[in-house]
Every structure is written in C-alpha cells, then in structure tokens.
Amino acid sequence: MEQVLLLHSSTDGQTIKILDYIKRELGQDCECTLQDLNSLPDIEWQKYDRVLIGAAVRYGHLSKKLYQFIEKNLQALEQHKVAFFCVNLTARKEGKNTPETSAYMKKFLVKSPWCPSLQAVFAGALRYPRYNLFDRTMIQFIMRITGGETDTSKEVEYTDWDAVARFAVAFKQF
Incomplete structure (x- = not known):
C-alpha cells in the first residue's frame, strides 16, 4: 500500500476539505496521513511514497510557516515526489485559476526556493x-x-x- 502525506496550511478549512476529497479520490490503495504544516513538523520523508502540500492564501499571502517549512526541508522536497496547490478566492475567476495565470502561484514561485513539478490552483470558499x-x-x-x-x-x-x-x-x- 502506498503511503501518502497530506500537509496543509489552512486558514478556514477549505484546504483541508480539498485534501480530504483528494484522499477519497486516491482510493483504497493509498494510506494517507493528514498533518498541519503550520506546526513545522519533522517529517520522516522515507516513510512516504509521495507528499502533497496544500496552502491557503489569506489577505494576499501564503503562510510564513509554509516558507519556513520549505527552507527547513528544501533538500527533501527536491528529492521526493512532492506536489503543491494553493487555495484562494481569486481563482473563482476564469483565467486566474491555473498555476500559469495565478498571481499567488507566480508570487510563490518567485519567493520560494522550491519549484514543485506538479502544481495546481483551486478556488476556495x-x-x-x-x-x-x-x-x-x-x-x-x-x-x-x-x-x-x-x-x-x-x-x-x-x-x-x-x-x-x-x-x-x-x-x-x-
């Protein structure tokens, strides 16, 4: 059975709801662990086959804890299968709901030393x-x-x- 770590930096719970949905979509052959990234957890990376990070935008910014987590775990993030998505209300508009068109994803990629190879942007609630x-x-x-x-x-x-x-x-x- 594949081991999957789902990390979240959620503000009002929609990011967690999205991760729960993805967990159901992954199916029975994936055992998923949900963890709050804001607690800056120590991750045993070798335990997981893949990792998904979901982060909410609040007042135009992703959490400082997200960037601290990335700095702390940059080498592991680059060596493992790790995907990323951000959640924001601007993504409710067509043309602002993809990694290529989202101002928040663009800002993240400039500010972060990590560039995830699989990315998404979702509208929140x-x-x-x-x-x-x-x-x-x-x-x-x-x-x-x-x-x-x-x-x-x-x-x-x-x-x-x-x-x-x-x-x-x-x-x-x-």
Whole structure:
C-alpha cells in the first residue's frame, strides 16, 4: 500500500476539505496521513511514497510557516515526489485559476526556493457567517473591489471539484 502525506496550511478549512476529497479520490490503495504544516513538523520523508502540500492564501499571502517549512526541508522536497496547490478566492475567476495565470502561484514561485513539478490552483470558499467582525469586513471589502459576493449572510463554495478530481489523478500518477 502506498503511503501518502497530506500537509496543509489552512486558514478556514477549505484546504483541508480539498485534501480530504483528494484522499477519497486516491482510493483504497493509498494510506494517507493528514498533518498541519503550520506546526513545522519533522517529517520522516522515507516513510512516504509521495507528499502533497496544500496552502491557503489569506489577505494576499501564503503562510510564513509554509516558507519556513520549505527552507527547513528544501533538500527533501527536491528529492521526493512532492506536489503543491494553493487555495484562494481569486481563482473563482476564469483565467486566474491555473498555476500559469495565478498571481499567488507566480508570487510563490518567485519567493520560494522550491519549484514543485506538479502544481495546481483551486478556488476556495467564502464563509462570511463564520468570520470574526474584522475578517468579515476586510473580506467583504476585498470582494467588493474584485466584483465578488458581498452579502455577509452567505456562504459560497467556489471550489471546482472536477478540477480537484483531475489533479488527484495527476498526483496519483506523479
């Protein structure tokens, strides 16, 4: 049975939801371990056949812990089968939802010393009722500027699950 490590840097849980979906898509022949990357875990890389890292963008940035993890584990990341995806609300728009067109993925690739050979970008979810007042106000402001949903009573999931399923297939064949 193949051993797969699923690492996440999630803010509101959509990245974990995407990883759970990928886990189901990988099927019974993969044993998956889910771990929070923000805790800067020590990874026993030799235990895993492949690793998938999912990270959420918040206020235009990926977590500093993600970059610390990459710095700490750069050699292992380059020597193992490790794929990466980022989750953001901008990816809800056509033309901003691929690694080649996502400003966040481009920024990641400039800032990070690691360039994953398998990458994806997925739209996240908007969960206004779950946010605290500050986050709700800031995200509403950002959505107003970018032409998105501003009704703070709504929850909207923008994730393209077909795209996630295609990425899961690519990851399994990776």
